[in-house]
Amino acid sequence: MSLETVFNEIPFVESLGIEVTEAADGHAEGTLPLREEHTTNPHGGVAHGGVTYSLADTVGGAAVVSLTGDVAPTVDMRIDYLAPATADLTATADVVRNGGSVAVANVEIHDADDHHVATARGVYKTGGQNGESPWEADVERDDVDPDDDQ
Amino acid sequence: MSLETVFNEIPFVESLGIEVTEAADGHAEGTLPLREEHTTNPHGGVAHGGVTYSLADTVGGAAVVSLTGDVAPTVDMRIDYLAPATADLTATADVVRNGGSVAVANVEIHDADDHHVATARGVYKTGGQNGESPWEADVERDDVDPDDDQ
Amino acid sequence: MSLETVFNEIPFVESLGIEVTEAADGHAEGTLPLREEHTTNPHGGVAHGGVTYSLADTVGGAAVVSLTGDVAPTVDMRIDYLAPATADLTATADVVRNGGSVAVANVEIHDADDHHVATARGVYKTGGQNGESPWEADVERDDVDPDDDQ
Amino acid sequence: MSLETVFNEIPFVESLGIEVTEAADGHAEGTLPLREEHTTNPHGGVAHGGVTYSLADTVGGAAVVSLTGDVAPTVDMRIDYLAPATADLTATADVVRNGGSVAVANVEIHDADDHHVATARGVYKTGGQNGESPWEADVERDDVDPDDDQ
Numbered sequence: 001m002s003l004e005t006v007f008n009e010i011p012f013v014e015s016l017g018i019e020v021t022e023a024a025d026g027h028a029e030g031t032l033p034l035r036e037e038h039t040t041n042p043h044g045g046v047a048h049g050g051v052t053y054s055l056a057d058t059v060g061g062a063a064v065v066s067l068t069g070d071v072a073p074t075v076d077m078r079i080d081y082l083a084p085a086t087a088d089l090t091a092t093a094d095v096v097r098n099g100g101s102v103a104v105a106n107v108e109i110h111d112a113d114d115h116h117v118a119t120a121r122g123v124y125k126t127g128g129q130n131g132e133s134p135w136e137a138d139v140e141r142d143d144v145d146p147d148d149d150q
Numbered sequence: 151m152s153l154e155t156v157f158n159e160i161p162f163v164e165s166l167g168i169e170v171t172e173a174a175d176g177h178a179e180g181t182l183p184l185r186e187e188h189t190t191n192p193h194g195g196v197a198h199g200g201v202t203y204s205l206a207d208t209v210g211g212a213a214v215v216s217l218t219g220d221v222a223p224t225v226d227m228r229i230d231y232l233a234p235a236t237a238d239l240t241a242t243a244d245v246v247r248n249g250g251s252v253a254v255a256n257v258e259i260h261d262a263d264d265h266h267v268a269t270a271r272g273v274y275k276t277g278g279q280n281g282e283s284p285w286e287a288d289v290e291r292d293d294v295d296p297d298d299d300q
Numbered sequence: 301m302s303l304e305t306v307f308n309e310i311p312f313v314e315s316l317g318i319e320v321t322e323a324a325d326g327h328a329e330g331t332l333p334l335r336e337e338h339t340t341n342p343h344g345g346v347a348h349g350g351v352t353y354s355l356a357d358t359v360g361g362a363a364v365v366s367l368t369g370d371v372a373p374t375v376d377m378r379i380d381y382l383a384p385a386t387a388d389l390t391a392t393a394d395v396v397r398n399g400g401s402v403a404v405a406n407v408e409i410h411d412a413d414d415h416h417v418a419t420a421r422g423v424y425k426t427g428g429q430n431g432e433s434p435w436e437a438d439v440e441r442d443d444v445d446p447d448d449d450q
Numbered sequence: 451m452s453l454e455t456v457f458n459e460i461p462f463v464e465s466l467g468i469e470v471t472e473a474a475d476g477h478a479e480g481t482l483p484l485r486e487e488h489t490t491n492p493h494g495g496v497a498h499g500g501v502t503y504s505l506a507d508t509v510g511g512a513a514v515v516s517l518t519g520d521v522a523p524t525v526d527m528r529i530d531y532l533a534p535a536t537a538d539l540t541a542t543a544d545v546v547r548n549g550g551s552v553a554v555a556n557v558e559i560h561d562a563d564d565h566h567v568a569t570a571r572g573v574y575k576t577g578g579q580n581g582e583s584p585w586e587a588d589v590e591r592d593d594v595d596p597d598d599d600q
Contacts, residue, residue: 101575102579104525
């Protein structure tokens with residue numbers, strides 16, 4: 001099964017209509033056709049920020065996994081919105097740092113109306129999996145004070 | 151129509167199952183019941199990062215609009231994931247800066263399994279609307295070089 | 301007095317040794333010769349993250365002001381470190397969004413050892429000055445709860 | 451030598467006048483007396499954003515190292531400015547995630563004029579050192595395309 005298919009079978013990816021079209025050598029691309037249910041206004045045609053973000057996070061992760069070959073949970077992502085998304089979205093992601101603990105990917109999002117909709121940067125965890133789920137490992141190992149909710 | 155209802159009728163908010171339960175005086179709260187279609191794995195029960203982010207962006211925006219009374223497009227948001235989201239999500243948002251041009255909101259996300267899932271901070275645009283849609287105003291006024299895709 | 305000179309006479313800019321060498325049309329460049337006092341280790345030659353950040357924030361601001369002609373306080377900045385800074389630094393900044401309320405600039409930092417040291421993105425406030433200092437306006441207008449330290 | 455002393459002997463920390471006053475159990479505090487050379491205006495008394503950031507990055511790092519006992523290079527940090535810094539600064543940092551690969555710390559900055567000056571969040575690298583300098587390890591292992599400066 002190709003890496004693109006692995007990503008495209010993620011339930012939320014499939015549910016939103018995201019398609020990862022390319023993922024190799026630290027570069028990934030993806031699309032998201034804009035649907036009525038993605039918008040911020042019953043009468044308008046502007047995508048909700050969460051739609052654009054979901055595409056960015058997914059394609060950024062695909063770029064990282066294309067280098068590491070293992071799951072890479074998102075540590076953090078920042079997205080800056082540059083213009084309203086009024087048509088189908090495309091994203092391109094490139095890894096700019098790839099280390100033993102973390103990788104960093106830049107993602108650019110455009111729409112079919114030629115808007116540069118958003119630019120995002122994500123940090124993904126690449127280390128410490130040892131064959132286990134990184135999230136389970138996190139749950140066991142992380143020492144977060146349950147009272148510290150800040 | 152209450153502010154909570156305005157947010158809950160946003161198509162993407164309704165589609166994901168987000169409910170804004172409180173929005174007043176710069177504070178907002180919301181919930182998102184975790185569904186199979188929100189997950190990252192066909193067999194697992196961990197929410198995709200885009201699901202958590204969408205809740206954070208929505209509730210953060212509701213906190214800002216509860217102070218300004220006008221639409222407040224997201225300028226940027228950063229989310230840090232602290233633990234996997236394995237159950238229904240709740241978010242609380244508080245405005246920490248409210249100025250004539252921008253407002254800043256902090257958002258904390260927990261799940262029903264008592265995980266502190268994520269912490270996010272968003273900047274929202276509060277100025278320059280003049281009765282028009284801020285996005286339309288943006289489209290007309292912003293001087294983004296279409297060739298600068300960085 | 302040129303815009304470059306205005307920036308270079310800022311006390312902290314001068315104190316660190318930053319020189320803004322170009323600022324026009326939404327693009328700016330600057331340099332920072334690495335000194336012993338900038339490092340993280342008495343015996344090493346790696347710049348402290350605050351040194352790299354200070355250059356990024358300054359050159360990003362210069363790029364914005366080259367378009368707006370007015371002071372533009374930083375709203376937020378995120379910096380991602382990609383490699384250690386072991387030699388003199390150079391920065392280039394480009395404005396990717398320029399609106400009535402906020403502008404966004406990307407900044408890339410390299411060192412003379414050919415490391416891509418860091419990449420940063422800043423949001424700057426462009427509206428609401430009305431001929432007054434934006435910071436004074438902020439102090440008067442912003443409605444930050446002094447008890448909310450989150 | 452105490453952890454506080456280790457940080458206070460960092461050349462840039464000493465040069466700026468930062469003092470880490472506490473660092474234990476994932477919590478750290480520090481101060482930075484405001485000097486003329488830290489300001490943004492020859493006649494004004496507002497700290498440059500880089501000064502505030504440098505304090506935040508330093509104290510955040512001290513909080514992380516107080517848990518891990520090893521160097522922890524900053525992966526990324528975002529700072530949001532909430533009010534002008536017009537007097538001596540104090541910072542408090544708390545670790546909110548501590549894992550085998552990365553740790554996350556929140557930092558709050560206030561000044562002696564009772565302004566909540568800024569809030570910052572940083573990701574620090576905690577894994578993969580194996581007794582070597584993490585930066586040297588990075589240099590050897592990271593696979594950053596030198597032509598990809600985005």
